[in-house]
Each structure stands twice: as C-alpha cells, then as structure tokens.
Amino acid sequence: MTFYKGPITDHFDGERFFDRDGMPPKSWADLLRWRFGHKPAPWPDWAPSPYADTPPPRVTGDKARLSYVGHASWLIQTGGLNILIDPVWSQRVSPVSFAGPKRHNDPGIAFDALPQIDVVLVSHGHYDHLDLATLSRLAAKHAPRVITPLGNDLTMTAHDGAIRAEAYDWRDRVELGSGVAVTLTPTRHWTGRGAFDRNRALWASFVLETPAGKIYVVCDSGYGDGKHFRDVRHTHAPLRLAILPIGAYEPRWFMKDQHMNPAEAVQALADCGAAQALANHHGTFQLTDEAIDAPETDLYAALDAAGVPRERFAVLKPGQVFEV
Template sequence: MGNRYYTGPVTDHFDGKQFHHAGLSSTDKSLIDLLRWKLFAKPSSWPQSVPARSGLKPDSSVEGLRITAIGHASTLIQVAGINILVDPVWSDRASPFNWTGPRRRNPPAVALEDLPKIHAVLVTHNHYDHMDTATIGALWQTHKPAVISPLGNDTVIRRDAPSVNVQTGDWWQSFSLSDQVRATIVPAYHWSARNLGDRRFALWGGFILKTPAGLVYCAGDTAWQDGKIFADIRNRCGSPLVAILPIGAYEPRWFMKTQHTDPAEALQIAIDLGARHLLGVHWATFQLTDEPWDEPAKLLESAMRDRCPANLNARALRPGDIWESANA
C-alpha cells in the first residue's frame, strides 16, 4: 500500500512512501519494544488534577511579544498585532477516542470562547497530543485562520474537518502570516502516525517565527540526537530570542531518547540554538510516559544550576503562565 496522505518527489528525507531522517537511524520502536515498556513500566502516580491557572481572557492584540501556555504543547503567541496558536488541543483526551487514552489533568488556560481573534494555527505533526482535529475544526468555524503544517497533514486534518483550508510545506519552506510575521517549517527529530498503518506518512517539524520582536522557535516534539539540526536552524535562521521546547514525556529513556528530549537535552538545544530564553512546555497536562508530573520543572532547574549557561534564562511554563518580551 502506498502513502495515502502525501504524494511527491523523492528527497533526502522522503523515499517516495515514508519520511525519514537523512543520515540517522530510525526513531521507530517495534511492537516488542512497546510491549517491553508497558509490561515492565513503573509509571508514577499523577494526581487527578494538576494545579494550573485557567479562565484567562487574553487581550485582543499585543504589539510586542506575549506567549501564554494553554496546556501541554499548546501555546498562544501574540506578536505584532496578530494571534497565533501552536498545536492547539482543547479536547479532554489526547486520543483517537473520547472514552479512553490520556486525559487532561487541568483545563485549557483559555476557554475556546475567550480566545482573541486567531489569525494562524501552526500544527507541528499529527500525534494526538499535538494535532486535535476537533479543536482545529472549531477554530476554523469561528476564526477562519491560516492553518499551516508539514507535508501530508492537510489530508489528516481534512479527513476529520473537511472544511478547513490547510497549507502544507516541506522543511525550510516559509509562509507569510502578516506583513511583519513569517513562519518557517524546520526539521525535528521525531516521527508521525495516527494509527497502526500510517507511520511516517506525513512529515513532522517545528516552526521558526520571524517577528519584529525577535525570532521565536517552537520545537513541537523533538529529540536532541546528534544536535545537527539545531546548528542548522541557527545557521539558516539565526538565534532565537525564545525557544519553546518540550521538557516532559521522556521516561523511560531507552524508549524515548530518539524522539523526546529530557530537560537537560532541552537545555542543550537552547544552547545549540543560541537562544536567550527557554520556555519549557509538554508537561503537567497529559500523562504520556512514566516520570512524575512535577519532575520536568525540577530537572530543568537542576540542569540550569549545573550548566550555568551565560545569557540564557529558562522557565518551565505551567498552563496559564505568561511570558512577555518586556521580561527579556
């Protein structure tokens, strides 16, 4: 069976059927690996509710740069008069089912009806904790934003939300979000799948936002691996003012190391990029892996103390936390 999401020319990271990482061994784990993890795992017990702020009502427009953590990897970026959502997930579960799968331990920091006008939605890849087609469909009905994602993800989104107009691109392709803001899709060390038969049929990536306030890097999901893509991002795009990086969903390391960073690796990515601010997300909302809910923030603080990187600030964002460029 061929690729039912995307048809295009062979490249250094697409073999005509599946996307891959050029020059790197696969991030794929086998069914045996998955069974080994689940049979012998000792996951930490999370509370039924993880404390976080909710009920926020953002300003309709921000001329500088303001970043609000919505929950997990979902962020609201307000810059130069436009409002951008990255990986918006408002559903109760990060799952193809509404009755099982990882459930929210805190509500979205901003209710859908309290969002300002959304001008763009950026979707990094098609895993359920990053691509929530129900949320994307609801945002389209209300806001009609530009929806941008790596290659093949338009098919996935439109299967569930057929009215949504999705623009897709390859790594390093750029899109204009306004007269002052551009988004560029950049590589990530990760993979994609919505079910058992479509692994790596759609591309994954992160985004660099070029704004008057500075560059903002949104990693989505990524490992550190050999670090080469982050040096490449810095060389091609410049050093970001802010790097929004995943710091959770990293245990057990033998299973997750090729696809998810731990906090120390997230810090290394920020250093590789030359970022001035690291904002840690992807923790404290959905229990996807085995670590305690509050460990990512503690380990990020510990990594910062151990490394003491010059000219870099780091903060783990809980849902409802806000970072502004005035704090830079």
C-alpha cells in the same frame, strides 16, 4: 485514508518520510515491552493551574505576548496576528474519546476567551499535537489558516473540509502577514495516528519571524547529537526566544530518540543560541513514566549543573504569560 504523494527527496522515499540525522520509531515489540513492563509514577487525578489568561484582542508594535495553554499549545500574539501552536482543547489525546491520556488541568485560556485566531501551526500528526476536534471548532468559529508539514493536511481535511489546511516541506518559508513569517525546520521525531501510517506525513519545528525577534518553536523532539538545533542557529540566528520540550522522557531506552529530557533541553538551548527559553510538553497529559513535577525539578538541576541562570529557561503553568 489518502496519503501524501510527491517527488522523492532527501527525506521522502516516495512513500514515507525519514530523517537522515534521526532514528526510526521504536518497533511494536518495543512498544509492548514498555507498555506491559513499565511502572509509571502516579500523577494526581487533577492538578489545576492557579492561572487563567484572558488575552487582549491584538498585540502590535515590536512586542510578542506568549500565553501557555498547556502541553505543547500556545497562543502567540505579535504583529497584530494571533497564532495558535498545536492547539488541544480536548479532554483526551487519543483516537477515542473514552480512553487514552486525559487532561490533568484545564487549558490556560478558555476556548471562548480566545481572540480572533488568524493562523494555526500544527507540528505533526500525533494526537497530543494534532487534535481534530479542536481544529474543527477553530474552523467553525475563526476560520484560520492552518500551516502544517506535508501530509497532515490530508488528515485534517478528511475529517472536516472546512479546515483551511496548507501543507509545506522542511525549509519552506510562509508569509503570514504584518511582517510575520514562519519557516518549517527539520526536527528529530516521527509521526503516525494508527497502526499502518507511520511517517506517511512529515513533522517539523517552526521559526517565527516577528517584530519582537525570531521565536524557535519546538513542539516535540529528541536531541540526538544536537545537529538540528545547531543548524537552526546557523541558519536563523539570532533567536530571541526558544520554546523547548522538557517532558515525556522516561524510560530513556524507549523515549530518547523522540523526546528530550531536561538536561538535553538545556544543551539544545546552548546549541540553538536563543537568548531565552520557555519549557513545554509537560504537566498536562501523562504520556510516559516520570512524575508530573519531574520535568521541572530535573530542568532546574540541569540548569544549575550547566551554570545557566534558572530565569533563562522559564517553566510556566497553563494560563501564565511571557512577554517579549
């Protein structure tokens, strides 16, 4: 495997990436302690969504149409562009096809119902976000640009040279066309796909500039002290919409540095200052110990405790649509 090579920066030591405001990933000993000591809540074998979306070919004008595919996957249509976020259409998020976390519901958009895809944003290399099989299918049918943080492009092109991967650093701004641009922003997480490649690639969140306003897309993040969310507010305000993760948070001793719980997601919304939030990273793949409906239940409790109207932080099912 070929890894990223580049100059030393404030978040790259010449070999591995790091976050000065974050925490390194847990040790393998901690992982084994969790895996062999935990008692995950049972999930139903299949939890179908009552919704399925058939998107229009394009969305123009000052609008944005967001369709929830499931987990951290979204289709965002705005400015005449069709943009996929962390697309996963595979049945499992795992290095092998016969084991690992499996889907508990179908993608909210059937793959063949997708409109022409222009751009794909991939936040980092974990299997539930960087799905090589899906990226290859997209390359073969749509040939989109794939925007990703440094080093993840090498994972993609080693698998399939047809994937049009472009790698960028934190704070890089990329013009996508039609008045739409994306900036990669620091986020509290890490990455890796095997035993020996931890943080050999970078991870990021995204701020999309669209005709409907700025959309802050957080696919995976811990909360920490909230600095990254406040920094986005200071740099990119006003934000029309934030997509924030609410799932995969138990047990807290293991997950808190990499995944927010719903109460922290509510605080992240306050920190970034977005007018509206949508929830993601829940309800499709069982990655951690909480029940399938716990993120939504806990989110509503946290919103009520904070005095935030529930409609300001919407929870969609796969196939549901939100329009700006």
